[in-house]
Every structure is written in C-alpha cells, then in structure tokens.
Amino acid sequence: MTQTRTALVTGASSGIGAATARRLATEGWRVYAVARRAEKLEELAENEGIIPLVCDVTDPQQVSAAAEKIRAEGGIDTLINNAGGAIGMDWVADGDIDDWRWMYEVNVLGPVTMIQAFLPMLRDHGEGTILNLTSTAGLVAYEGGAGYNAAKFGEHGLTWALRLEEAENNIRVVEVAPGMVKTEEFSAKRFGGDTAAAEKVYAGIEKPLLAEDVAEVIASAVTLPHHVNLDQIIVRPVAEAAKHKVIRKGI
Numbered sequence: 001m002t003q004t005r006t007a008l009v010t011g012a013s014s015g016i017g018a019a020t021a022r023r024l025a026t027e028g029w030r031v032y033a034v035a036r037r038a039e040k041l042e043e044l045a046e047n048e049g050i051i052p053l054v055c056d057v058t059d060p061q062q063v064s065a066a067a068e069k070i071r072a073e074g075g076i077d078t079l080i081n082n083a084g085g086a087i088g089m090d091w092v093a094d095g096d097i098d099d100w101r102w103m104y105e106v107n108v109l110g111p112v113t114m115i116q117a118f119l120p121m122l123r124d125h126g127e128g129t130i131l132n133l134t135s136t137a138g139l140v141a142y143e144g145g146a147g148y149n150a151a152k153f154g155e156h157g158l159t160w161a162l163r164l165e166e167a168e169n170n171i172r173v174v175e176v177a178p179g180m181v182k183t184e185e186f187s188a189k190r191f192g193g194d195t196a197a198a199e200k201v202y203a204g205i206e207k208p209l210l211a212e213d214v215a216e217v218i219a220s221a222v223t224l225p226h227h228v229n230l231d232q233i234i235v236r237p238v239a240e241a242a243k244h245k246v247i248r249k250g251i
C-alpha cells in the first residue's frame with residue numbers, strides 16, 4: 001500500500017495556491033491549505049482532503065503553533081511556499097520603501113519562517129520536499145520591477161542555498177519560476193485594485209497561463225519519485241517568449 005502524501009500549501013486562499021491545493025487533493029493527497037483569510041479557506045475545504053489552517057506565514061509565533069499542531073496530526077512530507085506578491089511598478093529612483101519591505105517580507109522572510117519551522121519534520125520524514133514558487137522576475141530584472149525583482153532574486157538565492165544545505169538530509173528542493181500567470185489577484189494587488197491596469201497586463205494574450213496550469217506543473221514536480229529533483233522549472237505561456245517578447249493579438 002502506498003503511503004498517503006501530505007503537503008502544506010501557503011497562500012492557498014486564491015490563485016496558484018488554491019489551484020495547487022485542489023489539484024493535490026484530487027490526486028489523493030492530504031493538504032493543509034494555509035492563508036490568512038478564513039472565509040476563502042472554508043470554501044476550499046469543501047474539497048475532500050483539504051484541511052484549512054489560518055496562519056500568517058510572516059508571523060513566527062503563528063507559524064510555530066501551526067507546525068506543532070501539524071506535527072501532532074502526523075506531519076507533512078511536502079512544503080509548498082507559494083505565498084508572495086508584488087506591489088507597484090515604481091522605478092528604483094522613486095520606489096516606496098514600505099512596498100519594498102512588504103515584498104521582502106512576503107517573498108523571502110515568509111518562506112524562511114516556514115522552512116525553519118517545518119525542516120525538522122521534513123528531515124524526520126526521511127523523504128522531504130520543499131518547493132518554492134519564485135518568479136521569472138527572480139531571474140531577469142525589468143524596469144519597474146526592482147522591488148519585486150530584488151525580493152524574488154532573494155527567494156531564488158535562498159532556494160538554491162537550501163538545496164545544497166539539505167541534500168544530506170534527503171530533502172529535495174525545487175524552484176518553480178512562473179512568468180505571466182493570469183490570476184484573480186496578482187496584478188490587481190500589484191496595481192492597488194486598479195482593474196483596468198491589471199487587465200492591461202494580459203491584454204491580447206490569447207492563451208494566458210492560468211493558476212491551474214502552474215498547479216499542474218507543481219503537482220508533477222512533487223509527485224516524481226523522490227530521488228528526482230527538478231532544480232528549477234521556468235513556466236510561461238507560449239505567447240510570452242520572454243519578458244520583452246509577448247505576442248498580443250487584436251490590440
């Protein structure tokens with residue numbers, strides 16, 4: 001009999017996180033869906049196998065309480081750090097330092113806080129997986145991206161250091177770096193709720209990448225035999241050959 005796999009997905013209240021939780025649950029996994037917004041998690045928890053857990057991943061006390069509770073319930077073998085985000089498109093010259101701080105907090109310190117709390121459990125399991133959802137913004141910089149670029153380059157760096165540090169503990173460390181993904185919240189948040197600006201990001205792209213597409217990639221990476229480590233997966237829609245080359249039709 002194969003053992004039921006158990007994952008924890010952060011940022012699970014919407015977008016890629018919610019789609020990943022649903023996808024893994026469909027494949028028979030137990031999934032702790034972690035986010036700050038309880039009502040969104042309740043909806044998700046209507047899917048069999050999904051256990052909602054309200055927790056702010058940037059708050060070490062909340063995170064260690066969550067880790068303790070989960071350990072008592074049997075633990076996890078897979079940690080998926082999906083929570084993150086961008087604010088603004090300011091240039092370095094006039095970027096808001098508070099926005100930069102928020103982006104560092106959610107994209108770097110949140111994942112580190114989660115990793116520190118859950119590493120002992122993953123080591124004890126013997127076949128742990130950590131998957132960090134970075135971004136192509138963590139690999140190539142662009143004008144107006146600096147605050148987000150700096151945070152995602154940071155998350156990329158910590159992911160690659162972690163792989164080196166934890167190989168002896170048989171923990172595989174995967175980086176999934178998506179390009180443009182059309183979700184209900186990423187661009188809306190980035191543009192402070194300006195839906196017209198958010199929509200413009202995807203204008204004319206006939207087949208944008210959706211949250212479910214990235215969830216499928218994540219699910220494939222974490223269900224491969226444990227000795228197979230996909231170090232880095234870059235995933236974009238075909239229409240985004242590169243950040244500077246996006247095929248838009250009819251505009």
Ligand code: 8X3
Pocket residue numbers: 134135136137145178179180181243
């Ligand atoms: C999102 C990718 O290109 O909008 O993580 O920065 S991009």
